Amino acid sequence: MVLQDLGRRINAAVNDLTRSATLDEKAFDGMVKEICNALVEADVNVKLVMNLRTSIKRAVNFKELAPGVNKKRIIQKAVFDHLVSLVNPHNSPYTPKKNKANTIMFVGLQGSGKTTTCTKLARYYQARGFKSCLVCADTFRAGAFDQLKQNATKAKIPYYGSLTQTDPVVVAREGVEKFRKERFEIIIVDTSGRHQQEESLFAEMVEIQQAVKPDQTIMVLDASIGQAAEAQSLAFKSTAAFGAIVITKTDGAAAGGGAISAVAATKTPIVFIGTGEHLLDLERFQPESFVSKLLGMGDMQGLVEHVQSLKLDQKDTMKHISEGVFTVRDLRDQLSNIMKMGPLSKMAGMIPGLSGMMGNMDDEDGAMKLKRMMYICDSMTVKELDSDGKMFVEQPTRMTRIARGSGTSVREVEELLAQQRMMAGMAKKMKGGMANMQKAQNAMGGGRGGNQQQQMAAMQKRLQSMGGGGMPGGGGMPDMSTLMKMMGGGGGGGGGGMPDMSQLMKMMGGGGGGGMPGMGGMGGGRGGRR
Numbered sequence: 072m073v074l075q076d077l078g079r080r081i082n083a084a085v086n087d088l089t090r091s092a093t094l095d096e097k098a099f100d101g102m103v104k105e106i107c108n109a110l111v112e113a114d115v116n117v118k119l120v121m122n123l124r125t126s127i128k129r130a131v132n133f134k135e136l137a138p139g140v141n142k143k144r145i146i147q148k149a150v151f152d153h154l155v156s157l158v159n160p161h162n163s164p165y166t167p168k169k170n171k172a173n174t175i176m177f178v179g180l181q182g183s184g185k186t187t188t189c190t191k192l193a194r195y196y197q198a199r200g201f202k203s204c205l206v207c208a209d210t211f212r213a214g215a216f217d218q219l220k221q222n223a224t225k226a227k228i229p230y231y232g233s234l235t236q237t238d239p240v241v242v243a244r245e246g247v248e249k250f251r252k253e254r255f256e257i258i259i260v261d262t263s264g265r266h267q268q269e270e271s272l273f274a275e276m277v278e279i280q281q282a283v284k285p286d287q288t289i290m291v292l293d294a295s296i297g298q299a300a301e302a303q304s305l306a307f308k309s310t311a312a313f314g315a316i317v318i319t320k321t322d323g324a325a326a327g328g329g330a331i332s333a334v335a336a337t338k339t340p341i342v343f344i345g346t347g348e349h350l351l352d353l354e355r356f357q358p359e360s361f362v363s364k365l366l367g368m369g370d371m372q373g374l375v376e377h378v379q380s381l382k383l384d385q386k387d388t389m390k391h392i393s394e395g396v397f398t399v400r401d402l403r404d405q406l407s408n409i410m411k412m413g414p415l416s417k418m419a420g421m422i423p424g425l426s427g428m429m430g431n432m433d434d435e436d437g438a439m440k441l442k443r444m445m446y447i448c449d450s451m452t453v454k455e456l457d458s459d460g461k462m463f464v465e466q467p468t469r470m471t472r473i474a475r476g477s478g479t480s481v482r483e484v485e486e487l488l489a490q491q492r493m494m495a496g497m498a499k500k501m502k503g504g505m506a507n508m509q510k511a512q513n514a515m516g517g518g519r520g521g522n523q524q525q526q527m528a529a530m531q532k533r534l535q536s537m538g539g540g541g542m543p544g545g546g547g548m549p550d551m552s553t554l555m556k557m558m559g560g561g562g563g564g565g566g567g568g569m570p571d572m573s574q575l576m577k578m579m580g581g582g583g584g585g586g587m588p589g590m591g592g593m594g595g596g597r598g599g600r601r
């Protein structure tokens with residue numbers, strides 16, 4: 072069962088119970104049983120599942136619940152809290168510091184995703200202002216250096232390796248020394264994959280560790296090993312004292328829940344999880360955010376961090392929106408920003424309530440639709456791009472020309488222009504709202520350097536007062552329709568406009584956040600795709 076399915080099943084069990092007319096002990100026991108079955112099927116250790124069952128039942132003691140208490144809320148919160156503690160390692164990892172060389176060494180079994188994750192992590196820190204680089208100390212697998220070189224070049228990360236030196240200890244030492252001299256702040260050392268039995272490779276790993284003296288050694292584990300993650304991490308731990316774990320391939324692994332909970336049980340911090348093959352498919356692991364996303368409640372903090380790390384250029388569009396304008400070029404810029412964000416299904420998972428709405432959205436179809444919209448924009452003249460779109464109504468032959476030039480249909484050009492018109496309408500409405508938003512932000516002590524938590528809390532309060540469905544476990548995030556209300560957007564399942572996320576991010580003190588306006592119109596939302 073992939074993680075998404077696990078989340079859906081748990082969510083369904085909780086929702087079925089809280090919606091049912093008879094919220095009694097028998098129905099509650101049924102829900103707990105269904106959650107436990109789902110967890111066991113996702114390869115979570117039976118003993119851990121039994122503990123969770125006992126503690127949820129203890130937390131919601133029907134016999135002692137006073138009449139009139141909000142049982143729904145108590146049940147939701149108990150499930151949320153206990154799932155969080157199931158995946159919480161209760162241990163903080165090393166945090167890299169600015170203006171010093173932080174050396175991070177990667178170890179793990181063959182094929183677990185070390186090389187890929189090294190590059191993802193270097194990019195992650197690079198995007199956060201750390202001068203990052205990569206050292207390839209895998210002289211064991213032919214092609215390992217080439218793979219790292221290719222990945223690093225794509226991510227624009229400096230790298231070091233050798234095609235002739237066969238001693239990985241020498242390569243690691245030379246690479247780290249070179250980058251330390253050059254004042255790099257994050258130096259990531261990739262080592263060769265091991266099998267548990269290969270004693271000589273284990274010894275080599277220890278030698279590299281002694282040579283480069285890493286500040287942190289990270290073990291990479293493939294999520295598909297499920298519960299075996301515990302034994303594997305202990306085998307590595309007894310040889311190389313590693314400090315943290317990255318679990319890769321949580322996107323497709325049937326046993327992802329098993330691996331995460333097994334590692335958490337060993338109290339080893341899980342720093343990141345790999346969620347796909349793309350360079351951006353790396354998420355910081357935080358138990359609350361993870362469970363929130365698993366249950367389809369979104370992960371707004373993760374979304375803000377992700378969008379900020381992309382360093383999207385929003386200046387012109389934000390200025391336009393504040394003036395009540397939204398040109399075709401603004402739409403093109405937003406499309407290009409969306410394409411930088413990674414697969415749509417992942418973005419949707421971070422927005423409360425949206426993943427359910429886009430349940431059947433196929434990433435490939437979505438990406439293709441976006442590309443075709445970009446082709447349309449790229450076939451326009453500068454004047455057309457910077458226009459408000461009215462010239463297409465006055466001279467419809469322009470649409471025929473553009474459709475021909477972009478290899479698309481007139482219908483698609485019309486759809487794109489309809490999208491732009493809708494955004495322009497929203498921009499007009501938001502003209503006054505932007506100033507109010509800014510005022511609200513200032514009042515909350517916001518601004519770029521503001522206290523994000525305070526702002527989140529204030530925003531949640533405001534959203535709740537608007538009637539949004541609260542998220543159990545302190546999240547309090549509303550559903551999408553509430554967000555849309557707040558943003559003054561259209562909304563609605565089939566092709567309704569998504570709100571401009573940059574507004575939300577601004578309010579959360581994100582600064583420079585990215586806008587994703589009108590994503591719903593991209594493919595018509597669920598069922599609207601052709």
Ligand SMILES: Nc1nc2c(ncn2[C@@H]2O[C@H](COP(=O)(O)OP(=O)(O)OP(=O)(O)O)[C@@H](O)[C@H]2O)c(=O)[nH]1
Pocket residue numbers: 179180181182183184185186187188209212215263264265319320321322323344345346347348352
């Ligand atoms: N779906 C998915 N694939 C991943 C993820 N991380 C890595 N991969 C894929 O897993 C495969 C193996 O990854 P590598 O990075 O080469 O693994 P490695 O551990 O360096 O391999 P060795 O050097 O042989 O030990 C590649 O095809 C990656 O694209 C992930 O989070 N999700």
